[in-house]
Amino acid sequence: MTDFKISDEQKQYQQLARDFAQKEVAPEAGRLDHSGEFPTPLYKKAWELGLMNVLIPEEYGGLGLKVLEACLISEEMGAGCTGFGAALEANNLAAAALIVAGNEEQKKRFLQPLTQELSFAAFCLDERTAGSDLFDLKCTATRVGDEYVIQGQKLCVTNGVTARWHCVIACTNPEAEHEGLTAFIVPAENENIATGRKLSLLGHRASDSRNLTFQGVKVPAEFRIGEEGEGLAICTKAFKLTRPLMGSAAVGLARSAMEHAIRYAKERNTFGTPIANHQAVGFMLADMAKDIEAARLLCWQAAWLADNGLPGTREAAIARTFAVDMAMKVAIDAVQVFGGYGYSCEYPVEKLMRDAKMMQIQHGTSTLQKAAIGRLMAGVH
Numbered sequence: 397m398t399d400f401k402i403s404d405e406q407k408q409y410q411q412l413a414r415d416f417a418q419k420e421v422a423p424e425a426g427r428l429d430h431s432g433e434f435p436t437p438l439y440k441k442a443w444e445l446g447l448m449n450v451l452i453p454e455e456y457g458g459l460g461l462k463v464l465e466a467c468l469i470s471e472e473m474g475a476g477c478t479g480f481g482a483a484l485e486a487n488n489l490a491a492a493a494l495i496v497a498g499n500e501e502q503k504k505r506f507l508q509p510l511t512q513e514l515s516f517a518a519f520c521l522d523e524r525t526a527g528s529d530l531f532d533l534k535c536t537a538t539r540v541g542d543e544y545v546i547q548g549q550k551l552c553v554t555n556g557v558t559a560r561w562h563c564v565i566a567c568t569n570p571e572a573e574h575e576g577l578t579a580f581i582v583p584a585e586n587e588n589i590a591t592g593r594k595l596s597l598l599g600h601r602a603s604d605s606r607n608l609t610f611q612g613v614k615v616p617a618e619f620r621i622g623e624e625g626e627g628l629a630i631c632t633k634a635f636k637l638t639r640p641l642m643g644s645a646a647v648g649l650a651r652s653a654m655e656h657a658i659r660y661a662k663e664r665n666t667f668g669t670p671i672a673n674h675q676a677v678g679f680m681l682a683d684m685a686k687d688i689e690a691a692r693l694l695c696w697q698a699a700w701l702a703d704n705g706l707p708g709t710r711e712a713a714i715a716r717t718f719a720v721d722m723a724m725k726v727a728i729d730a731v732q733v734f735g736g737y738g739y740s741c742e743y744p745v746e747k748l749m750r751d752a753k754m755m756q757i758q759h760g761t762s763t764l765q766k767a768a769i770g771r772l773m774a775g776v777h
């Protein structure tokens with residue numbers, strides 16, 4: 397039986413995240429957007445409050461929160477600043493690969509340190525020729541004795557420079573297509589990893605994304621996650637945990653855009669009345685509210701399925717896709733409600749529009765997600 401009641405403990409996590417996001421993150425969001433600074437002190441506070449790496453099980457020092465609880469936190473972080481939240485999501489994604497498929501030794505060695513001091517991890521999948529098309533991954537991992545040698549480039553890696561370790565998906569068998577991909581833990585401290593400059597982005601400017609080149613990087617075979625050929629399956633399982641979180645961050649962003657729009661619509665007068673009284677504006681606000689509620693519930697459903705070990709790949713993809721597309725629309729409408737001021741960088745909503753666009757692209761575009769949902773529904777590959 398499903399119920400929509402949040403427990404007192406869940407409310408506490410939500411409130412903790414809300415207080416932090418609204419008191420510490422949101423007031424800094426505009427400044428960070430302009431400066432593009434990576435806000436280490438803010439991450440330190442988030443880490444101290446237990447708001448990072450929340451999915452890591454208790455036996456490895458984490459809080460071991462359920463996906464639903466992590467969604468509550470992600471929504472609040474998204475309402476504060478999704479650019480700030482991007483580093484948290486990257487940590488979650490890299491950790492998720494280990495949570496779903498790592499062995500005991502790997503979890504102790506790589507998950508535990510994330511809970512012992514502020515540190516970051518990165519997830520390295522996409523490449524120049526292979527963002528959507530993973531058949532075309534060029535980064536290879538070649539077994540040589542007890543080691544693998546990793547060779548290739550990964551693009552736009554969030555936390556690429558700050559990460560202590562990377563989860564790298566590389567090709568171990570080019571003939572086997574999707575079954576030829578394998579996941580590895582690659583410690584970042586390695587002179588054969590070349591880190592590019594920080595990418596200049598349209599939005600999410602507080603995050604740090606870079607291209608990484610692995611130039612014959614050697615990793616011991618025990619750093620392979622799962623078996624050879626399981627890389628794609630590991631990604632799918634990890635995404636089942638993290639897609640509801642990404643969707644929830646988009647819900648938070650949309651909530652923030654709606655709250656700005658409501659405030660402005662009550663203050664701004666035209667034709668002798670607040671613009672909120674014009675039906676066209678009221679409809680925009682109403683659409684925002686209904687779509688935000690719908691997206692939140694989809695994310696919660698996907699989280700609930702993951703928490704209960706039920707099949708939910710399709711639901712996680714639906715939740716994330718609906719939520720990010722919804723956030724984009726809400727942010728655009730918020731700009732519309734603000735009129736000319738909405739287009740001005742002196743007001744907060746244009747940043748939200750730029751940030752929302754990122755969410756439709758990162759970790760698989762929403763277009764591609766829709767294509768995958770269609771295939772799942774039709775039972776074709």
Ligand SMILES: Cc1cc2nc3c(=O)[nH]c(=O)nc-3n(C[C@H](O)[C@H](O)[C@H](O)COP(=O)(O)OP(=O)(O)OC[C@H]3O[C@@H](n4cnc5c(N)ncnc54)[C@H](O)[C@@H]3O)c2cc1C
Pocket residue numbers: 486518519520521522523524525526527528529551552553554555597600605754757758759760761762763764767
């Ligand atoms: C700021 C930033 C941070 C990122 N962080 C990370 C990270 O931490 N780790 C990581 O691995 N990657 C990361 N990425 C990469 C991101 O996940 C990819 O950009 C994304 O998956 C899209 O891949 P692509 O850019 O190669 O686009 P392409 O695959 O070239 O797609 C181009 C367009 O074609 C469409 N398209 C392609 N194939 C199809 C199809 N079959 N059907 C319908 N439409 C299709 C796409 O939807 C898109 O609109 C990041 C990107 C950015 C910009």
